[in-house]
Amino acid sequence: MRDGEFLDRYKWWIIGLSAVITLFFAAWLPKLKIDPDVTTMIPTDMEARINTDTINSMFGGTEMVILLFRDNDVLKPATLVRVRKIIREVKQLDGVTRTMSLFDAKNIRGEEGTIVVDPAVPEIPQTPVEIEKLRKSLLSNDGVKDVVLTPDCSMTAVYATIAEKADPNQVVKEIEKVVNNNPGKAKVFFGGMPVLMEKISMYINRDISILMPVAILLMILMLYGFFRQFRGVLLPLLVVAMTIVVTMGMIPVMGWKMTIITVLLPVMMIAIANNYGIHLVALYQELNAEGKCHSRKKLVGMIFHRLYRPVLLTGLTTVAGILGLLSHVLIPAKQLGVLAALGVAFALMMSLLLIPAIMLLLKMPPPKLAKGNGKKHFLEHRLEVVARGVVRHPKRVILGFVILFLVSGVGILFLKVDANVENFFPKKNPVRVSADLINKHFGGSEAVSVWFTGDCKDPALLNRLDRYAKNLKMEPDVGHVISLADVVKEMSKAVYDPGEAYYNRIPAGRNAIAQLFELYNMGGDPEDFEQIVDFDYRNTQMLVRVNSGSTAVINDVVHRIRKLTQNDPAFAGIGGYGYINARLSGLIIQGQKRSLALAVIVVALLVMLIFRSFRSGIFISVPLTGAMIILFGLMGYAHIYLDTATAMLSSIMIGVGVDYTIHFLWRYRLEKASGKSYEDAVYTTITTTGRGITFNAFSVMVGFMALLISSFTPIRFFGFLVVVSIASCLAGAMVLVPALILQFKPVFLEENQRSAGRKKRLIMKRKEPALEY
Structure with missing residues (x-):
């Protein structure tokens, strides 16, 4: 049975099954929950987490909400009355076990051989003399000065310890409500780990609701600018939308929760899931040129036959690269690897089956005729310039990349690791301002x-x-x-x-x-x-x-x-939670090494199987390794920390970036098998397949650009670094790889004479323009 006949016979089954799968996971979306607690990232058998749980069980919880009251003098009667009232109401909350403040501090003194324990603030002072007397008493108390009161009396702190089994997010909201119900002149700042977690939860919701629409809008503009047809926009976006629903629905199905790391998932799917559909739509338009095809069935059959193998192989390498995250120590990183890999696999199947099935139902659009003015597209002109430069000066190209890699490698020496939760927020964010005040004064x-x-x-x-x-x-x-x-x-x-x-x-x-x-x-x-x-x-x-x-x-x-x-x-x-956060740094480094090694090895093995050559795996590792050196070197020079978000970069970059090199080598091998010289094969590959590779890379970069408006600083850096890493992979595939081919002429890209003759006859038989693969 021919490809077109198979797809035509089962098109309604494909559409129906795709809809059922999507609806099943959509039904789980209301059960999706958010977990902002960074401590859950650490495996339960880690020493830091075990000790912290044991200590909390013996001495009560150590998580505290910290309220800072700032005024020119917090010992003024009005301010003290307000602070006392807020403390009393906070103590009544079910989720608060104790408070520490001016009104909880003790003044320990001796009297006739006994210990007398008085409140540090026995009563609210009313006169200037009483205020000064209280001030002198408090500043001489070691349990007050610099603990709950600054030496200049401009700020006072209230520490509210949260019960071990209480919901920290809910307690923070209740404390905020208490403060809002007791307004006053003194400005109040909220700090402490529970506040950070509550704000992370709030901003995760914000990012989900904002980043996805922005990413989709950017993708729509990109797709329409390239295809100039609504079906060219709607078909890839349909796959993207279904993939997002399925992957997000998988989170509650698997019993997981949304974290600051898995917030990357929907944007990743928007950026990656459309890649495969783009190739199908591009080839559909190319074959639909005037006089090229007479029926939808034949057209769709040709598209499927020509693309299923390279698209399937590149999809598998993407899945393999992302699955490198399974070796990561951080739990959400492993979860992201599983979800993203399953999402890419689902998008791959939908692109190869659902898009052709829908194409069989849509009326064929009018052929897109070539422009008569003879002008070339800007991208085509630039690709020709690149091709000429590579063909004429391969040694210079290789030397330039070597210098770039060496300079970037020096930057790696300045790369630092930091899992500080406070750095999740921009410097002017109220949460970050509060944290800075607490660190400086208390x-x-x-x-x-x-x-x-x-x-x-x-x-x-x-x-x-x-x-x-x-x-x-x-x-x-x-x-x-x-x-x-x-x-x-x-x-x-x-x-x-x-x-x-x-x-x-x-x-x-x-x-x-x-x-x-x-x-x-x-x-x-x-x-x-x-x-x-x-x-x-x-x-x-x-x-x-x-x-x-x-x-x-x-x-x-x-x-x-x-x-x-x-x-x-x-x-x-x-x-302690400070120790847990510090341990994250070590886990990030450990996870980075593991996931990076696993991704490179698995992808290299797949490439060896694809090209049936051991050397092909080593060859394809060169541009990937170079791109990683550029990435980490840039992070070092720019003082961008390797943190919980940016630690995901390498596996994602390998999984996505390797596709471009595979596309290039696949087409180059066909051109070389047709009898062309090394130079002509490289030139033709860059100016034909290079167009699809470049657009594919730019579509990924545009999708990830939505992360630049995230609420979290690490996510913003992640978006920027993805753009840099994909650009590096693109340059490696389109410039460095062809230069290496011309210089070293790898044997694994040479076909035997029988295979070459067969492919030459197939290419000569085709009357269509050069295709993407």
Whole structure:
């Protein structure tokens, strides 16, 4: 059965089955949920995540919403009344376990041999004298100054700890509602990891609703500009729309959620899924020239026969490259690899089956006649210039690329890795402004927890904690260190007089330490310490606040902690969300290496099978490797971090970029088999197939340009870098590869005489103009 007959006989089955599959996944779209929590990116068996979960279960959650109140003087009665009212209402929220603020801080003092615990702000001052008295008292309190109050009293902080099983997004919204219901002169800033996560969730929704329409609009303009026919726009876009529905529906079907990484998925499908349909429509127009065909069935059959093999092979290499993400350590990266690969496979099948089936139902358009003025299209003219340059100067071309690769390679030395969540947002974004204020004035919003086990009233352990804290406070990026040793020293100041041996020191005996806690419990609340020690005093944590979200900085602090505690028998582990985010950097590097290696190997093996030559795999790796060197070198020179988004680039670039080289080599081999010289075969390939390759590449670049208006800085960089990487792959396929062919004349592109004669007869028999493949 001929191709045209097969498609004509089963066209309604193809259309119906395609619709059923799409509708099935569309029914799942309402169940799609968003997960903004970056900690879920890390595998559950990672040390950082296990320790953090254990620490949270013992000491309660460590995720905090931080409110900053800024005024010329936050100790004014009106501001203090407002802050107190907001704190009281926040404490009533179900998802908040505790707060830390001016009104929660304690003033510990001694009185007649006992410890008296008073509120740091016993009452709202009403007169200037009372305000100054309060100011002096607060600034002399180590638990207040630089912790919840700046030295100039222009800002005060309120920390609200979220319950372990509460929904952080919902708690943030409720706190925002409380603040909005209590307006005042002091400006309020929202910070902390839960706020970052809530804003990520909000901006993911925004990106989905904005980026897809923008990308589709750009694609429509691109397609119409190329084909000048509505069917040339609608057929590829139909495949794109169905692919987006299917891939997005797969997320809830597989029990997954939308993350900041999978937000790339719809734009990827818009940019990639139309590629295969473009080739079919382009060939349809070319064969529909006047006098070329007499029936739709014959026309569609010729298109399918001529394109199914090269399109299928390039589609498989794209799938193989994207599946390189399966070796990535980050969970959402693996999910993106699966979803994108399945989406490309679905788009490939729809392009090869659904588009021809619909073509059989549409009335054939009037033939597109060539223009009579003899003028060449701008692209055709530029391709001829490129072809002449490559044919005349292949050695110069290769030398130019080698120099470019060497210069780019130097830039890789400056490439840095950073998974700082704060950098997801532009510098002027309110979330980023709040984070900068917290880092600068309140010790930072990132916390690293150091867990110790043993007798927490043992003076030896407490003295070690005190020594660790003093060492860490000397680090310029450490804002605050809070431990049980600080509590004991503060209580000792209330019991002992200045000049006595144990004033502001750890008592020498365990009984003396236990007595301090008993005295405190008589005048204070034992739950004041529940965040740093458990009920039985067998487990304690030291909280290290870092005033920078940079993963490099946090890793340095963690390294310092490990060095200090390496011989401590009570040391049990390190956790905290700051540590989790820092571990992402290592996972990004590890995942980048794995996915890159897997993508290159799998694609190279596929190319070896396609061309039945081991050397073909090595040959095709040259432009891909060069494009990666240019990409990472540019990132180094431009100070663009390798982060959770940009780490996806290499696999995507390999999967998409290899298509252009395969298209070129496929057509070149046919031209060479027809008896042409190396130079003529290269020239013809660049000026014919080069047109389709160039348009294909530009369609991908235009689709990804929509990412430039994303709410997230890494996604914007991702969009820009995709354009650069695809342009590099295009240059490699259209300039470097033909130059290498002319210089080295690879044997795997030479056909045997029988095959050459057969292909020559086939080409001579055809009366159509040169086709895309």
